Structures are given as structure tokens and as C-alpha cells.
Amino acid sequence: MSLKIGGNGIDVELFLRTYEDYLKHVRRGSENTVKAYMKDIRRFLEYVGKPPRDIERADVEKFIKALSKGEITGSAVTETTVSRYISSLKGLFDYLELIGSIDENPMERVRHPRLRKKIPSFLTLEEVKNLLNAYDEEKKLKYKTILSMLYFCGLRVSELCNLRTEDVSFYPAYVKVVMGKGNKDRIVPISDNILPLLEKYVERYKPRIYFFENNGRQVHPSTVFRIVKRAAQKAGITKQIHPHTLRHTFATHLVMNNVNVKVVQELLGHTNLSTTSIYLHVADKEKFDAVKKLVI
Structure with missing residues (x-):
């Protein structure tokens, strides 16, 4: 140009x-x-x-x-x-x-279009179980651990790939997400459900710098996408899913279990509560669908 x-x-x-x-x-x-x-x-x-x-x-x-x-x-x-x-x-x-290159900003009165909030796609509890069990723990321990971290910690794919060994604590059990989206650090407790899996993973692979490494480098997002897609196929899940689907599922399941939306906001690292509130609509939809099943 x-x-x-x-x-x-x-x-x-x-x-x-x-x-x-x-x-x-x-x-x-x-x-x-x-x-x-x-x-x-x-x-x-x-x-x-x-x-x-x-x-x-x-x-x-x-x-x-x-x-x-x-x-x-x-x-x-x-x-x-x-x-x-x-x-x-x-x-x-x-x-x-x-930097003083322009005196008048042409974007000053340009408005964003009104966005329609879409209910994010998520997995049922049964689908999550099938997905997490898609890979054999002995043969594909790393893949199973990646899937488990995405769901149980609600991590973005970039956060998972950038996760360092020093950011994972076992005692007490938590993950420190450093400078996630919005430049905010956050602490996400690690579920007791996956602690043994993480300990086994660390013992076998002995990650040095990044928690998930591939030939000495941090795992690439495209690799994570392939792991999720392949797991969905093996689990017989026909929905179009990707790593972020597991984050949506993490949040949705928390809301459905009556976890305070402010707590969900902190776990997800959302700056605005309005971003997290979309998951309340998911819970509402479930309620409406349940009521529709009443037939006389």
C-alpha cells in the first residue's frame, strides 16, 4: 500500500x-x-x-x-x-x-449496531461425561487432561495454551489465569474430580515451562481444536462444538446448579456482569422447556 x-x-x-x-x-x-x-x-x-x-x-x-x-x-x-x-x-x-496525527476523530459519533443476544450452545451433563471419557486415560492422558481443564476450569483456549506450570497449584488446588481477556488475572479453583488426573499428567509428562507442551513449546490452539473435535466424534456428539463450547458448558452448569451469577462472573473473568447474564437466559430456557412438557 x-x-x-x-x-x-x-x-x-x-x-x-x-x-x-x-x-x-x-x-x-x-x-x-x-x-x-x-x-x-x-x-x-x-x-x-x-x-x-x-x-x-x-x-x-x-x-x-x-x-x-x-x-x-x-x-x-x-x-x-x-x-x-x-x-x-x-x-x-x-x-x-x-499521537496528534488528527484533530477530529471521525469515529466519535459512530454507534455499534444493536446486537441480539444469542443463547450459547452447551453440552448436557451426559454429553460432557461421554466427551471426557472419549480418550483412554492411559493412552491419551494429555488429551483427556486438556478436555478436563477446559470444562472444569472454564478456560478460554488461549488461556489453556498460555498456562504455565507455575500457575497451577495443587495445595491449595487452583489455576491462576494470568492476564486473561480484559487484562485481568483471576483464580479458578481446581475441582477434586480432576486433581488425580492432573497429578498423574504432571508425573508422566513433567511439563517444564508451559503446563501443556508439545515438543518443548506451548500447545497450539489448532491442536486443542482438533482434540475437542475428535473427542466429540468419538463420543457420538452431533452438535458443532469447539473448545469454547466447554467454557459455555462450565458456566451454564454452574448457573443451573444455582451458583450466584457474580461468582460465575469472577470464575469466567468477565469484566461486565451483563456478559455473564446470558447464562441466566440459558437457565430460563430450560425452565420454559420443562413447563412445556406438562400435558393434560
Whole structure:
């Protein structure tokens, strides 16, 4: 791209690398979030075709309209994706304003679309049992341990992959999630149900730096996805599931067992209670479905 940023002649690629470093090291964004934001920004700049200092609100609105129609990505996008693009652009122009490259922020009055809350997909208790038993403990101890940690601790896949040996305590039994999403550390107690499994795993694999390692490196998210998908197939689960499904299931089962939603919020590491409240709707749905079974 040959665009220039501001009036100082800095090449856009150099600027974008600087901004990416800012997102990673100052804003402390996760690898996946930074990657998505930078992809959004590049698409926006290529579409607008002008330096950020000349971009107006009308340019942004035109881009968002084209995005919603599928003209940017080649297919229609959801409100969630549009909202992410807006967040990406807000971050960009806030940064440009911070460093003095623009006087007026074109994102100042741009609103996020109203998002419809979807009830997250989750597994039944029986499905969880089948999933956790999909791998033989002797032959696939690591796989079984990964699945158990995802469910019993409600970890995000990135948190599981970044988990260090020093962050897992057996006495007392807890996992320390360091700088999870939202830059918040949290403590998650380890269930007595999986303590023997974790102890056996540590004794056999003797992880050094990361709790889950592969050839001396932390396990890759794609590996975790494959482990979950394969376990679902072996367990005969036909639902489309992924690692985050186990986190949703962890939260849902807690709410269904009448755990205070504030406690669930802390265990999940949610900044806002409204994010956690979606699981209350899951419990409500179960109640409505139960009542519908009453027939006279």
C-alpha cells in the first residue's frame, strides 16, 4: 500500500507495524484480537484509499454500509462482525488522536449496531461425561487432561495454551489465569474430580515451562481444536462444538446448579456482569422447556 499517514510522510506499512506493537504491548491485546483488528484496518484503508488525516465520518459510514451488504468481504456479515470492525476503527483513530496525527476523530459519533443476544450452545451433563471419557486415560492422558481443564476450569483456549506450570497449584488446588481477556488475572479453583488426573499428567509428562507442551513449546490452539473435535466424534456428539463450547458448558452448569451469577462472573473473568447474564437466559430456557412438557 502506498498511502501515507499524517503529514510527516511515514509509510503506512511502517505505521501499521507501530500500531500493531502498540496493540500488543501497550493495550495488551490477545494475539487473535490484534490479528483480527489489523486485518479489519487494512481492509478499511484499502477501501477508503486516502490518508487517515483526510478520512471523514461519511467515509466510515460508507464503508460500514458496504461491509453490511457484503461488498467488502464478498458475503453478508453479522452485526457482531460489523461491531468488531467499528471497534477496530475506533481503536485506530483514538490512537491517531493520541499521537496528534488528527484533530477530529471521525469515529466519535459512530454507534455499534444493536446486537441480539444469542443463547450459547452447551453440552448436557451426559454429553460432557461421554466427551471426557472419549480418550483412554492411559493412552491419551494429555488429551483427556486438556478436555478436563477446559470444562472444569472454564478456560478460554488461549488461556489453556498460555498456562504455565507455575500457575497451577495443587495445595491449595487452583489455576491462576494470568492476564486473561480484559487484562485481568483471576483464580479458578481446581475441582477434586480432576486433581488425580492432573497429578498423574504432571508425573508422566513433567511439563517444564508451559503446563501443556508439545515438543518443548506451548500447545497450539489448532491442536486443542482438533482434540475437542475428535473427542466429540468419538463420543457420538452431533452438535458443532469447539473448545469454547466447554467454557459455555462450565458456566451454564454452574448457573443451573444455582451458583450466584457474580461468582460465575469472577470464575469466567468477565469484566461486565451483563456478559455473564446470558447464562441466566440459558437457565430460563430450560425452565420454559420443562413447563412445556406438562400435558393434560
